Amino acid sequence: MHQLYGIDVESGVLRERTWRWLQVRILGLISAESRLARHFEPPPKRSPAPRR
Numbered sequence: 001m002h003q004l005y006g007i008d009v010e011s012g013v014l015r016e017r018t019w020r021w022l023q024v025r026i027l028g029l030i031s032a033e034s035r036l037a038r039h040f041e042p043p044p045k046r047s048p049a050p051r052r
């Protein structure tokens with residue numbers, strides 16, 4: 001099941017919301033499995049090259 005999140009910024013809804021409302025939504029997206037979370041996650045640690 002996929003969940004779609006979005007904010008229609010042209011609708012004017014952000015004028016009716018607080019910065020805290022927006023912050024909670026963004027933090028929720030970062031903490032959930034989402035494209036935004038994958039974008040900001042640290043790169044995987046690389047294994048050291050084998051010594052010769």
